[in-house]
Amino acid sequence: MQEWNRNSEIAEFVRNRRKKSNLTQIELADVTGVGVRFVRELEQGKPNLMTDKINQILLFFGHTLTPTPISDETRRNLGE
Numbered sequence: 001m002q003e004w005n006r007n008s009e010i011a012e013f014v015r016n017r018r019k020k021s022n023l024t025q026i027e028l029a030d031v032t033g034v035g036v037r038f039v040r041e042l043e044q045g046k047p048n049l050m051t052d053k054i055n056q057i058l059l060f061f062g063h064t065l066t067p068t069p070i071s072d073e074t075r076r077n078l079g080e
Contacts, residue, residue, distance in 0.1 A: 005045035015043045017061045
């Protein structure tokens with residue numbers, strides 16, 4: 001089982017944007033149409049979340065999940 005990573009880029013992005021927007025987790029859940037539990041798990045870095053729900057939140061902030069190229073070094077270190 002993968003460990004949760006509170007410092008993942010998506011978790012930090014959502015948490016920081018929510019706070020800059022002066023929203024609570026409950027308010028973000030209400031305005032984006034996802035559950036409060038989902039917002040909490042996303043901000044806590046749960047590794048297995050539904051991408052469509054992540055995009056619901058990211059779209060609120062004007063972003064979306066997209067494939068991003070990674071370096072050869074990162075690719076070599078994926079199995080560690």
